[in-house]
Each structure stands twice: as structure tokens, then as C-alpha cells.
Amino acid sequence: MSQRFVSHAQAASQFLTDEARTDWHDETLWFVRQxxxxxAHALPEWEALRELASGIKDHALSELSTYLTQFEQNALANGIQVHWAATAAEHNQIVLHIIRQQTGPAPPRVVKSKSMLTEECHLNEFLTKQGVEVVDTDLGERIVQLRQEPPSHIVLPAIHLKKADVSATFQQHLGTEAGNEDPQYLTEAARHHLREKFVSASIAITGVNFAIAETGGFVVCTNEGNADLGVHLADVHIACLGIEKVIPRQEHLGVFLRLLARSATGQPITTYSSHFVRPRAGQVIHVILVDNGRSTQLGRPEFRNSLxxxxxxxxxxxxxxxxxxxGHSYHNAVAGPIGSILAPNLDMRRNADLPFASTLCGSCTNVCPVKINIHEQLWHWRQTLTAEGLAPPAKTVAMKGMAWVLGHPTVYRLSGRIGRWVMQHVPVLVNNRLNPWYKGRDMPSPPAQSFGEWYDKNRSRV
Amino acid sequence: MMRVALFVPCYVDQFYPAVAIATLGLLEQLGCQVVVPRNQTCCGQPMANSGFARAAASCDQNFRQNFGEFDHIVCPSGSCVLHVREHNPLLTGQIWELCEFLTDVLQVRALPHRSARPLRIGIHQSCHGQRGLRLSSMSERNEPYFSKMETLLRLVDGINITTPARPDECCGFGGTFCVTQEALSVKMGKDRLAQHQANQVDYIVGGDMSCLMHLEGILRRQQSPIQVRHVAQLLVDHAL
Known part of the structure; x- marks a missing residue:
């Protein structure tokens, strides 16, 4: 995947070089927002639902160890095998161990439905290196998997691709007709290809949307039914579960199911909400509870509610x-605003640019169905990252200099006069290629006098 | 007579004195005794939003020295007001964005004798004013429509208010974002402008000159005839 590190700002300017495609991407996602x-606006109780969901999650996080233990006990009692993984590496080892145990020397055949946790843990790369073929069965995930790309969106993994891109990918990997971009034809081809993988799979991996402490069961939401198809045909079901996904009671589930699909795609509910409580005869269910930095985030007061x-x-x-x-500009499994507040917790140095990939407009915070104060956390991450010394040195100098000027009224007034004089008399000093403002915008025309100077001349000072 | 202190954002002081003069005039026309503390500079937001809130302590202190004695501080910028309210620990008294001061404190219900030549305007809500200070409802939430700026502008004869296709999309200014993510910032600005241009507006009117300075920069580069105006410039009685 990415060999050389490219910052969000660099990747964004690259993305923007194809303006028509950028517009298409923007409009496609804006359509989903609409x-x-x-x-959301069709439900009079929408804001109350958000408040309720936020409260349930706050409570669950405040008693996380209690609910996780309760979930484990009830899951074990239901005949589910439970594993705990402190890190992504541990998680991957546990998955590999289960696969090896199950299949012995025969080449393992694994199907996987969409799971952002396994993306976060880079499970596919790990298993591939171990000689295990994993087939992603969500259509969008399969498309990006064939292209050896990460998903660009947590719900719509191939949203960055057009029909023509999918057609070319399928032609190369599935042997479809060159140039045939008919969605019906392409999905039909994917369907045949995936059916074969489903039928021959011995192991199915899924993510988990909600784990219910009270019952020891868990719920997986999909629109394509691929989680069910995988799980029902395979002998072994491995469910990978981030520890923050536990909710206390079954009755809380309705709150989240009503919010989830409406927020994601505008559907009242996902096509499939699959409940897994106990293994059927002859089947084994493993649940892997994964921390991978979540406890650390739980311990950061400003950032805990991102969980x-x-x-x-x-x-x-x-x-x-x-x-x-x-999505790829965020160089993290989870992109977008939420990714920008989760990623620095995993690796501050590598993700120091992400909290700055925002205008702090606050739209994210207000669409969030569980009321995460995303834009405020972006602000707090900025403070934390600079305190850790992760700001570019030039920026640190500039900001400290600016703070000094603005903290001294006389210096401020003098700097303003000099600045405006330069802009009026030597505009080339600001209107040049070294000024990023000027690249796509004109500078404001400097007035002859500031408001302060006008006031001194025209009004008496107190 | 209500005594208020006027806080003029640093970039308004330096680049848009006409906006500060209009704000001063408007407050006086509405019966306020307006004090302009001489040694005011900046709210400190540029540093804080860049991750250097610690370095902005000098601004917090200077703000306190200039405005500490006032019960009411009025400022023609939603963004600066939001910053001071949320992040200046030394704030005493209450700081108000101009529109909310007019609608909520002075409770302005009429603006006699104001009229503009027939104007088509598009309102640009700044995100910090809209979502941060709740100066208007927002499309993200399921809530009844309201807009403090629009309520005031409707008191002026001759103004025809249009609504852009995406009523509250960010313009892409974002403080230092406008230079650190220059390409994205300009693209967001161009897209925002296209929605106003589709409405064939004469003016884009807002409560934050920072957004408007960014949009104006793109408009001038495009050689567009559209002008930007601060809401105070439309509400002030120019005849007085």
C-alpha cells in the first residue's frame, strides 16, 4: 500500500487536481448526507434519540469493565468461545491460531464480511503473508481488495471509484467484458464470483456492530446479507469486536439500530440486522475482544467519548x-473527522496532521448520532500534538512570534501600519508565489488607516 | 443608556475599518454608549486553533486588561466571540456577537428609515456563529428554522434574501487552514460562491469578515462583480 508518507494536505491537493472528479465525489457524498x-428529519424524536444513545454509550464506557465481563460470562454460557486481544498483533495471532486449529494442513478458505476493526488491525495483509487467502464479501470491500487498496469510507468502501473503474477492475480480475459498465452486469459477475467463495469457505470472519452484555449475544448489520451467508455456510464464525461496542441491555439495541442506518445512508434500518447468540449444532463461534489502544483513549478525558x-x-x-x-488522504483505516480524532491515539507522530485537516466547522458534531463532540476533540488534539512537539518548527516560531506581537498593543499597531504600507507600496512582497493565500485568491486591499487610527482622529478616546 | 465596549477583531481593524465604523455607528444609533478600549488587539484564536492556545495567554491577558471593567462586550465577529467565550479563562462580563446582541439584549424589533436600493443578497452564515453560537438553526439538526441575522435584515426595506443550495456549508476559510490547506480552502470557497452565483446575488452578507475576506479574495481573482458586506453595513443608517 502506501510506501512513502504523504500528508493529508499533500494528498488533498493531489486529489483536487482532477476538479471534475472531485466535484463528482463531493456531490455523491452530499447526496448521501441529504x-x-x-x-433524520422525518423522526420528531430524532434529537431525543441522539441524546438517549449518547447517554447509554457514556454509561457503558463508564462501566466498561463490568459490561465486558458480563458479556464474556453470558457469551461463554451460550457456548461461544471468548478471546481477549490487547493489540492488533495479538488479535491477528488469535485469528491465525483459530484458522490453523480448524483446518490443519489443508489450505484454509476464509470469507470475511465488512469489519473496520480488521482493517484497523491490517488482518488481510497479515493472513496473506501467512498463506491464508481471505476474501472480502462486501461488494465495495471486494472491489478495493481486488485493487489492493484500503477502503476510502467506513460504510461505502469503494465510494471513490466510478463505474468505469469497477469495470476495469472486474475485467482484469473476474474476466468481465472490457468496457461494459452496466451496474447490473457487473454486480451479477461479482455475485457469481462471490457465491463460489461462500460455498467453499470453511471459516467466516465478521465484525460486530453491537455486543449485548445482558445476553452475551451480538449483532452484525449489513445491507448485502453477506455476513449471514458466510456465517451460515461455514463451520467456524470468528467475530472481531472492539471493546467499545458493548451495550448494557437488549432493549438499548433499538435506539442504536434506529440511528445507525438513518445516519449512514438514510435507510430506516439496514437490510439485515443479524443476531448471533449461540452456535448452531456443529458450528463454533469465537469472539475476539480487541483493545488496541481503546483503554488508552478511555483514559484521556478530552478524547474518551470518541469511543x-x-x-x-x-x-x-x-x-x-x-x-x-x-478517504485515502487520511492515511488511516478510519478516515474522515472521526478517524482524525481516533488516529492520533494509535500513533501521534504519524497522524499529527489529521486534526488539522478540518476548518472546525462543527457539522460532524451535529450529525453524529451519539453526539461525539468531534470538532472540539480536533481542537484538543491540536493542543496535545503541539505540546508533544509535533508541530512543524516553522509553525511553532510563527505562532510564538504572532502571539508576542498581538500581546503588545504598541507593537501590534506598528506592525499593522508597516504591513499595510508594504501591501500598498510594494505589493510584490505579498502578491507572489511564496504566499499560499495569493495562489488562488487576491489579497484584501489595504485601507489607508486602520479603525484604531480612524477612531483616534475622529473620536475622543476614553 | 446601555454602556458597551466594542471589540474590533484585529483583521477588521487593519483591513476592514469600514465594518468597525458601521458597527460603532449602528450601536450608537440604537442608543448605546460605546467605548472603544485603545489597547485591544486580538482574541487569540489564530494561535489557539493552530494548537498554541498556551501561547495565546498574552492575548487573554491583554483582553482582560482592556475589557475587564465592562458588563457587555460587543464584537462584529461570531468566530472571535466563540473563541473568547469558550477559551479565554480570564473573561469577565458577557461578550456578544453583534446580531445576537441586537436581537437578544437590545431586542431590536424595528429599524426605522433603513432602506437599501433593491438588492439581492445571499447570507453567509459563519460556522462558528451558526453552530458555535447558535445564531441560526442548522440543517444537521431536527429543529425549527430561525436566523438572527435574517430576522434583522428583514427589517431593512429593499433587501431580497436568497438561500444558497447548501444553506450552511463551510466556506473553507478555517483560520490557518486557509494557507496550510490552500488548495482545499480555495476549492471550498469556489463551491460556496457557485451556490451564491447561481442565485445571482449582488452582495454576500455575513457576520464574519474572515470568511468574507476569503470569499472576496476568490471573487476578485474571478473578476466577479459580486461584493461582500458585513451585516452591520446593511443595518446601519447611512443617513445619520
């Missing part, structure tokens, strides 16, 4: 920056 608005996230993607669709820079 569908969300219609669905309320239910992965609906509404903050992506509403984000004016995401829509115009694409």
Missing part, C-alpha cells in the same frame, strides 16, 4: 474537507 437529513462511535460514517458524508479530499 438522504440522511430526510430520514461512543457506532461507525455510521455520517461525519464523513457531511465533512466538506472529506468530500473534497477523499
Amino acid at each position: 438522504k440522511r437529513d430526510k430520514a 461512543k462511535c457506532i461507525r455510521c460514517g455520517a461525519c464523513f458524508n457531511t465533512c466538506p474537507v472529506y468530500r473534497r479530499s477523499g
